[in-house]
Amino acid sequence: MEALQLRDISKSFGRNQVLFSIDFDLQAGEIHGIMGENGAGKSTLMNIIYGNLKSDGGEIRVDGNPVTINEVSDAQKLGICFVEQEIALCQDATVAENIFMARINQGKGFNMKKLAEEARQILEPLCGGSIDPYEIVEKLPISNQQVVEIAKAISNNCRILILDEPTSSLSGEEADALHRVIQDLKKRGIGIIYISHRMSDIFGQCDRVSVLRDGTMVSTRPIAEATVQQLVNDMAGREVDILYPPKAEDLQRTEENVVLDVQGLTDAEGRFSDVNFKLYKGEILGFAGLLGAGRSEIMQGLTGLRPMKGGKVIFHGRDIMGKSTSAIFQDGLVMLPEDRKKQGLFLDMDIEMNTSAAYLQQITRGGMIQRGKEHRQAEEMSKSMNVRCTGIHQIVRSLSGGNQQKVLLAKVLAKRPDVVIMDEPTRGVDVGAKAEIHRLLRQLASEGVSVIMVSSELNEVMGMSDRVVMLDSSGCLVGDVTGDDINSDHIMYYISDAYKYQEKNDEVTEHE
Numbered sequence: 001m002e003a004l005q006l007r008d009i010s011k012s013f014g015r016n017q018v019l020f021s022i023d024f025d026l027q028a029g030e031i032h033g034i035m036g037e038n039g040a041g042k043s044t045l046m047n048i049i050y051g052n053l054k055s056d057g058g059e060i061r062v063d064g065n066p067v068t069i070n071e072v073s074d075a076q077k078l079g080i081c082f083v084e085q086e087i088a089l090c091q092d093a094t095v096a097e098n099i100f101m102a103r104i105n106q107g108k109g110f111n112m113k114k115l116a117e118e119a120r121q122i123l124e125p126l127c128g129g130s131i132d133p134y135e136i137v138e139k140l141p142i143s144n145q146q147v148v149e150i151a152k153a154i155s156n157n158c159r160i161l162i163l164d165e166p167t168s169s170l171s172g173e174e175a176d177a178l179h180r181v182i183q184d185l186k187k188r189g190i191g192i193i194y195i196s197h198r199m200s201d202i203f204g205q206c207d208r209v210s211v212l213r214d215g216t217m218v219s220t221r222p223i224a225e226a227t228v229q230q231l232v233n234d235m236a237g238r239e240v241d242i243l244y245p246p247k248a249e250d251l252q253r254t255e256e257n258v259v260l261d262v263q264g265l266t267d268a269e270g271r272f273s274d275v276n277f278k279l280y281k282g283e284i285l286g287f288a289g290l291l292g293a294g295r296s297e298i299m300q301g302l303t304g305l306r307p308m309k310g311g312k313v314i315f316h317g318r319d320i321m322g323k324s325t326s327a328i329f330q331d332g333l334v335m336l337p338e339d340r341k342k343q344g345l346f347l348d349m350d351i352e353m354n355t356s357a358a359y360l361q362q363i364t365r366g367g368m369i370q371r372g373k374e375h376r377q378a379e380e381m382s383k384s385m386n387v388r389c390t391g392i393h394q395i396v397r398s399l400s401g402g403n404q405q406k407v408l409l410a411k412v413l414a415k416r417p418d419v420v421i422m423d424e425p426t427r428g429v430d431v432g433a434k435a436e437i438h439r440l441l442r443q444l445a446s447e448g449v450s451v452i453m454v455s456s457e458l459n460e461v462m463g464m465s466d467r468v469v470m471l472d473s474s475g476c477l478v479g480d481v482t483g484d485d486i487n488s489d490h491i492m493y494y495i496s497d498a499y500k501y502q503e504k505n506d507e508v509t510e511h512e
């Protein structure tokens with residue numbers, strides 16, 4: 001049975017038409033994936049179904065009956081639930097209050113203890129009780145906030161569930177938990193729309209997959225009949241090379257080429273201790289580790305964002321430990337922040353302002369910003385990143401999620417750093433743009449920039465890195481690999497702690 005049918009849906013923002021006569025079907029008990037490049041119109045279409053936006057025409061049917069969705073409450077009454085792409089929780093309220101916000105807003109009075117208990121029940125299958133319903137949302141890491149968003153959506157009586165890139169800020173384990181929950185919802189006959197840029201999500205979860213390109217629905221296939229290359233080509237409208245760029249050929253890992261030398265770095269809160277590694281000129285160095293191994297925390301420690309108990313960070317021959325993040329940034333060591341909305345972008349300013357913010361000093365003469373230079377730099381950057389926009393004066397908030405990510409990259413790279421630390425550089429970025437970002441990072445490396453790459457996708461780390469440093473689950477650095485040793489069997493053996501048990505077994509056999 002068709003739970004949801006869209007017929008002839010179109011949408012324009014001003015003169016910019018972003019959806020063209022969309023037809024789409026979702027069956028009850030089906031997980032239907034939607035893929036498409038950044039800016040293709042996926043979120044816009046979902047916002048129309050959920051009543052956040054009004055379409056310019058067309059028809060929506062639920063269970064075969066035409067319906068009118070003028071506002072969110074209309075959609076909710078029809079059992080439509082939506083986990084939006086960007087986290088939109090009330091930051092200073094508790095987890096339980098957020099999950100039951102709709103109920104609280106009805107003003108009928110509520111019992112906090114009861115709410116907390118109900119929240120606990122909804123959260124349990126999603127995170128195994130690791131999120132406290134009384135916790136203030138602001139204090140949670142983004143991945144947990146995303147889990148709360150999902151709990152909030154499914155707390156309502158849900159018949160059609162829309163997930164807009166739900167796993168982009170989740171760890172592997174959290175994504176697995178989410179997938180178990182949605183497979184369960186599917187069994188109960190709920191229709192699920194699943195938007196993702198991750199092929200593994202699409203092939204692992206979905207029954208069918210549709211591709212949206214430039215506002216047009218270009219294909220729908222049963223998953224068994226789809227291939228990665230086909231989907232990529234459908235998204236781009238041309239043959240796209242999805243291979244990783246070739247690795248560096250003549251890296252000189254000599255003493256004089258050491259750009260960054262980390263010695264005995266130890267976290268004040270004990271998340272990791274005695275971290276030692278060197279980074280060489282022109283090298284892309286990947287960090288592999290499971291969730292919680294402390295990869296992001298190490299990067300925050302290096303850049304002054306997190307208090308350290310001890311250690312040295314030698315950059316340009318000087319110890320930068322204890323320097324402020326902005327001083328380190330001015331020295332040429334920059335980091336792409338994990339949370340683009342909070343730490344990265346001025347959302348209400350345009351692309352130009354955002355890209356120039358990082359290097360204002362360089363284009364300022366006698367207290368005046370050289371506007372021509374600013375403009376040219378921004379044009380260049382947004383072109384090289386292929387930011388999909390109406391022009392560099394578009395306000396960043398109105399860009400699609402993946403394009404915001406590209407602006408953030410442009411901003412960080414505009415200053416021509418010596419070392420860039422990329423924490424999840426391609427989060428929420430479509431496959432084509434991802435390949436572009438990868439090419440760009442390799443290009444920078446070949447020009448002598450050194451790159452540290454942290455990603456929750458092991459494939460990305462392996463595909464991009466000249467050398468991979470491995471962290472075990474206790475944040476202990478267990479060695480590094482190059483060349484053919486960069487393969488998932490080898491790396492998983494160390495980062496999953498399997499090597500510890502192996503060593504124990506060896507000891508036992510020796511004693512026998």
Ligand SMILES: Nc1ncnc2c1ncn2[C@@H]1O[C@H](COP(=O)(O)OP(=O)(O)OP(=O)(O)O)[C@@H](O)[C@H]1O
Nearest residue numbers: 013018038039040041042043044398399400401402
């Ligand atoms: N409120 C708005 N005002 C003006 N233009 C908008 C608005 N919302 C979206 N757009 C434009 O509509 C187009 C489609 O954006 P949308 O967010 O639907 O893309 P998407 O497919 O979800 O991309 P992503 O994968 O990056 O999330 C983009 O060109 C975007 O700039």
Ligand SMILES: [Mg+2]
Nearest residue numbers: 042043085401
């Ligand atoms: Mg989107």
